């Protein structure tokens with residue numbers, strides 16, 4: 202079978218063993234005589250799938266008992282609105298860190314519901330770093346502090362967890378959730394679209410501390426009220442059942458591989474392979490500040506952008522696709538989520554070195 206190495210930022214590659222298991226179970230899940238796609242979401246088979254997915258995610262991430270795990274739809278983009286709708290809780294404003302394209306979208310949406318205080322921005326340097334917490338201008342009356350933990354387009358990741366004291370920390374982890382262990386108890390809310398490092402598009406995961414629920418702004422649609430979703434086990438209406446099932450298979454696979462500490466080791470090694478090539482080269486360069494180099498999304502440019510197409514074509518001929526950088530930054534971007542094997546990263550590193558030799 203000819204599987205490509207898919208470096209897409211999202212929807213992204215899924216682990217082959219998960220796809221194969223889904224294939225084996227496609228038309229008759231566990232002797233039920235049905236595909237998961239055909240099951241009632243209120244039937245015992247599907248209920249067990251979702252309950253297991255939640256239990257496995259809780260175990261993988263060490264999610265404390267006083268946090269709800271919600272399986273929603275609408276993508277991370279809908280969370281840009283749901284977060285202020287649910288978490289402003291009568292306060293006038295929220296604090297946002299501006300580290301790139303996704304932060305900007307979150308800020309723009311939040312402004313529909315309240316005032317936004319931008320605590321720091323890296324726009325001055327084309328979003329090539331994340332401002333350190335020492336320069337943040339936090340507002341002690343803010344409803345929450347929002348960060349984009351990994352800017353998927355810019356390749357800027359925030360390591361370590363900022364300390365916002367009593368003010369809830371909200372993190373968009375769409376592109377780095379499950380890539381390494383984090384201390385969930387340090388966050389008020391974490392959200393992530395599934396299509397990068399979890400599973401198929403159509404599922405959005407929200408992890409939220411219970412004490413923050415139940416104070417939505419007037420006019421919040423029922424479906425967008427975290428408290429109602431939590432009371433109904435994310436089944437106020439029909440959940441994205443097949444996407445939850447695939448995500449559940451991914452969680453089981455991650456557990457079998459040793460959990461998130463093991464994933465971090467592999468992910469650090471994979472990223473290092475590419476950063477080593479970039480650092481050893483004057484042909485390629487990375488715009489990102491060292492301390493914020495993402496483990497998941499690695500943008501880089503060629504010395505001469507006129508060579509981009511040839512680089513991409515050579516990569517494609519070698520079974521590597523989706524390396525073209527986001528239109529807002531140009532150049533290349535390699536997204537190397539959990540499902541990208543070391544061999545794929547090594548193949549890219551080899552091609553980069555080969556190409557440089559012939560062109561430098």
Ligand SMILES: *Cc1c(COP(=O)(O)O)cnc(C)c1O
Nearest residue numbers: 276277278303351353375376394
């Ligand atoms: C992809 C992405 C989004 C948008 O996700 P959708 O699920 O398409 O709405 C938001 N934030 C980050 C960090 C992303 O990578």
